[in-house]
Amino acid sequence: MDPALRQLLILRLRGGLRQRLLQLASLRGLLFSLAFGGIIWFLIASNGSSDTSFLGSATLDRQALSAQIMTFMPLSMLGLSLLTVLMTTGPTFHFSPNEINFLFTGPFHRRDLILYKFCAYVAGVTLTSLFITLIAPPQTGSALSVFIATLLTLVFVQLNSAVIGMAGHAVEGSRLARLRWPATALLGAIGAATVLSAWTMPDRGIIDLLSEFRHSWIGTIVLIPYIVFAKLFVAPSLSELALWALVAVVINAALLRAVIALDARTTDRSLAENARLSNRWERIKQGGSFWATERTEVRSIRRAPSVGGLGPIAARQALNALRNSLKPIIVFVGLAACIPPISLALGAPVTDPQTLMIIYIFIAFILPRNMVCDFRGDLSRMEIYKTLPIAPWRICAGQLVVQSLLGYVIALTIIASALVFEDSVTTKAALVFAAFALPLTFLIYAIENTAHLLFPTKLVAMGRADFEFLGRSIVEFIAKTIFVFASMAASGAVGLVTFNMMGATLVLPGVASWLTLTLIGLLTLVALQYAFRRFAVAETID
Amino acid sequence: MITVTNFSKQYKGFTAVKNLSFSVEPGQILGLLGPNGAGKTTTLRTLCGIIPPSSGSLLVAGHDVVQAPIAAKENLGYIPDDPRLFDTMTVWEHLAFTAAAYKLADFEKDAEALLASFELTHKRNTLVHNLSRGMRQKVAIASAFLHDPKVILFDEPLTGLDPQGIRGIQQAIRDRAQAGAAIIISSHLLSLFENLCTHIMVLNLGECRRFGTMEDLLSEVGHTDSTSALEEVYFSITQAPDQTSETAAV
Numbered sequence: 034m035d036p037a038l039r040q041l042l043i044l045r046l047r048g049g050l051r052q053r054l055l056q057l058a059s060l061r062g063l064l065f066s067l068a069f070g071g072i073i074w075f076l077i078a079s080n081g082s083s084d085t086s087f088l089g090s091a092t093l094d095r096q097a098l099s100a101q102i103m104t105f106m107p108l109s110m111l112g113l114s115l116l117t118v119l120m121t122t123g124p125t126f127h128f129s130p131n132e133i134n135f136l137f138t139g140p141f142h143r144r145d146l147i148l149y150k151f152c153a154y155v156a157g158v159t160l161t162s163l164f165i166t167l168i169a170p171p172q173t174g175s176a177l178s179v180f181i182a183t184l185l186t187l188v189f190v191q192l193n194s195a196v197i198g199m200a201g202h203a204v205e206g207s208r209l210a211r212l213r214w215p216a217t218a219l220l221g222a223i224g225a226a227t228v229l230s231a232w233t234m235p236d237r238g239i240i241d242l243l244s245e246f247r248h249s250w251i252g253t254i255v256l257i258p259y260i261v262f263a264k265l266f267v268a269p270s271l272s273e274l275a276l277w278a279l280v281a282v283v284i285n286a287a288l289l290r291a292v293i294a295l296d297a298r299t300t301d302r303s304l305a306e307n308a309r310l311s312n313r314w315e316r317i318k319q320g321g322s323f324w325a326t327e328r329t330e331v332r333s334i335r336r337a338p339s340v341g342g343l344g345p346i347a348a349r350q351a352l353n354a355l356r357n358s359l360k361p362i363i364v365f366v367g368l369a370a371c372i373p374p375i376s377l378a379l380g381a382p383v384t385d386p387q388t389l390m391i392i393y394i395f396i397a398f399i400l401p402r403n404m405v406c407d408f409r410g411d412l413s414r415m416e417i418y419k420t421l422p423i424a425p426w427r428i429c430a431g432q433l434v435v436q437s438l439l440g441y442v443i444a445l446t447i448i449a450s451a452l453v454f455e456d457s458v459t460t461k462a463a464l465v466f467a468a469f470a471l472p473l474t475f476l477i478y479a480i481e482n483t484a485h486l487l488f489p490t491k492l493v494a495m496g497r498a499d500f501e502f503l504g505r506s507i508v509e510f511i512a513k514t515i516f517v518f519a520s521m522a523a524s525g526a527v528g529l530v531t532f533n534m535m536g537a538t539l540v541l542p543g544v545a546s547w548l549t550l551t552l553i554g555l556l557t558l559v560a561l562q563y564a565f566r567r568f569a570v571a572e573t574i575d
Numbered sequence: 576m577i578t579v580t581n582f583s584k585q586y587k588g589f590t591a592v593k594n595l596s597f598s599v600e601p602g603q604i605l606g607l608l609g610p611n612g613a614g615k616t617t618t619l620r621t622l623c624g625i626i627p628p629s630s631g632s633l634l635v636a637g638h639d640v641v642q643a644p645i646a647a648k649e650n651l652g653y654i655p656d657d658p659r660l661f662d663t664m665t666v667w668e669h670l671a672f673t674a675a676a677y678k679l680a681d682f683e684k685d686a687e688a689l690l691a692s693f694e695l696t697h698k699r700n701t702l703v704h705n706l707s708r709g710m711r712q713k714v715a716i717a718s719a720f721l722h723d724p725k726v727i728l729f730d731e732p733l734t735g736l737d738p739q740g741i742r743g744i745q746q747a748i749r750d751r752a753q754a755g756a757a758i759i760i761s762s763h764l765l766s767l768f769e770n771l772c773t774h775i776m777v778l779n780l781g782e783c784r785r786f787g788t789m790e791d792l793l794s795e796v797g798h799t800d801s802t803s804a805l806e807e808v809y810f811s812i813t814q815a816p817d818q819t820s821e822t823a824a825v
Contacts, residue, residue: 337668420623
């Protein structure tokens with residue numbers, strides 16, 4: 034690699050480190066980083082003792098885990114590669130606009146630029162691997178083996194995706210490219226036949242069929258490169274680990290060589306895709322979605338509803354959801370539908386406390402982080418809202434309507450799926466869950482938005498080691514959870530008191546409980562209105 | 576139409592605007608002139624209710640922006656220096672949103688006319704993040720004009736516009752003033768003031784140093800060319816070692 038690029042890499046790494054240290058210099062940064070460290074320590078400590086494991090004590094022993102890794106890891110990696118072939122549109126080595134401005138115009142060979150990006154990626158992946166090593170359960174093997182296996186596998190995934198994507202670009206326009214969709218159709222047909230076959234044979238499920246394929250001679254041949262990385266994870270001794278690590282390094286080196294060779298044939302396409310990806314990242318920083326529509330022209334809605342001022346805000350967020358977040362919403366609805374059958378297959382029905390906790394984390398942490406159709410994505414447009422002749426509470430309510438309804442639809446999907454797949458969930462119970470899910474979802478997003486307006490922050494982490502961001506996310510989640518659980522407890526207490534007073538029927542206590550939760554949600558809207566009023570739009574002094 | 580009385584704004588011990596008083600009548604165009612940090616944007620942002628004043632009274636169409644913010648905002652259009660639009664919405668949807676926000680029942684005809692006047696008709700279904708900065712500026716101005724505000728505040732309105740766009744916006748501002756709107760423009764472009772403004776206010780370090788009609792300023796420095804007169808006034812005020820607001824001709 035060119036010495037100047039090496040120096041740039043060192044300077045950027047040093048800059049990143051300096052930024053983290055500067056975060057620690059502020060009280061807030063220090064507290065959030067300590068909080069993050071505390072959570073990691075808890076995860077490590079709980080991994081050491083199966084009794085206090087965060088994910089419960091139903092953990093596999095080393096031998097069973099190795100067997101599962103050897104069977105399913107190569108299959109998963111093959112699936113990931115196929116998905117890359119189908120979905121990839123851009124370069125896996127992404128150059129930012131400033132890198133394009135400075136480096137593409139500098140006296141550097143393309144090969145050196147690829148190596149520079151590769152080294153930057155390896156530096157980031159090293160940190161990720163270190164993190165995974167820290168929280169990996171003890172039965173996955175020694176810390177050294179987990180670290181080496183994770184590092185080499187992540188590098189392989191990146192290089193493999195790059196080679197597949199670039200090879201696709203290189204053959205674009207040729208006869209080979211025409212095979213893409215027939216090949217996809219063929220794979221789809223094989224997949225459908227597999228599922229149908231599993232469906233017709235009551236004693237064998239789809240997992241059994243996949244397992245049989247993996248251990249067949251044809252499966253072994255197809256999956257050879259992926260099996261190497263599975264071997265890394267299950268290597269029983271240091272010598273075997275060193276052997277498989279060597280093979281993995283050779284594979285990665287060959288892939289890197291292929292990337293450099295293919296890059297020369299895809300430069301123009303690569304530049305266009307880099308610009309496209311940069312635009313997407315810019316949009317994410319402003320609260321948009323990576324999956325936002327890339328169309329230039331769309332059909333405009335003729336009129337926005339007024340509804341006393343609430344309508345236009347809600348309509349704006351509905352369009353935002355439709356054009357910015359439709360793909361993640363579909364994915365989340367799909368995931369929500371899968372939660373009950375998967376948890377049932379794993380022997381932990383949705384009524385199990387641990388499953389309920391995982392569902393809560395999905396609803397209250399993962400969804401709000403990935404689906405942003407409220408104030409959190411509009412901080413840069415707050416001056417527009419501030420100048421509107423609409424009462425603040427209506428603006429706040431308008432901001433929450435779409436986000437809460439989307440969250441509610443996903444919660445309803447889980448409930449409907451549980452009703453279909455689980456015998457323990459009756460229609461009556463499902464209706465009660467559905468009734469309570471609405472005020473609960475509203476409460477979650479009202480708290481989320483209030484906290485964000487009172488303590489505004491960026492929506493995406495600045496790099497892999499943004500401990501302040503990670504710490505803040507966790508602290509916010511814990512605070513939100515305490516508030517939500519306290520609200521649920523208050524709601525339950527009111528229901529209990531009503532039951533003790535009224536007796537006999539459960540309807541009145543249920544209604545009292547529901548009204549209490551709804552009231553708390555509405556009171557949180559008042560808090561959100563206060564936060565909106567006191568929110569200081571960047572007070573530019575000019 | 577705009578009445579500002581003893582307005583001050585402090586940020587954490589720093590005074591951005593000190594004891595500012597002025598008024599703008601219907602049909603008048605006031606140019607706010609001053610170096611960076613003079614308090615121009617703070618004044619505009621306070622007038623349109625984005626930031627609260629520390630003291631003083633600010634009236635828009637007779638409504639106090641603190642006591643009756645909704646009524647004040649119904650009569651106000653604000654065009655910020657950086658047009659931050661909703662990137663998932665089309666040009667037309669911005670107008671539809673504005674119409675709903677200001678409760679305009681029949682806005683389509685006016686919206687079509689605005690699109691035509693800003694040469695945006697062919698972009699009506701374009702998502703705004705695909706527009707150039709100048710185009711986005713035009714969308715912001717069209718949205719601000721839609722409800723026919725009595726008070727219009729422009730913060731650097733010509734940034735990013737091509738010569739044709741500049742001419743179009745200047746004409747639109749003149750037309751709005753002739754129709755009876757009170758307008759304030761903040762800018763660093765002296766030629767803009769020369770072309771448009773009936774009144775000029777020079778701010779420096781948060782204080783008003785000159786306020787009067789363009790004719791007053793010209794006669795004060797004895798120039799016939801308004802741009803060089805403004806230049807002379809501007810530099811004589813902003814580069815003077817110290818000058819208190821008592822010297823301002825208010």
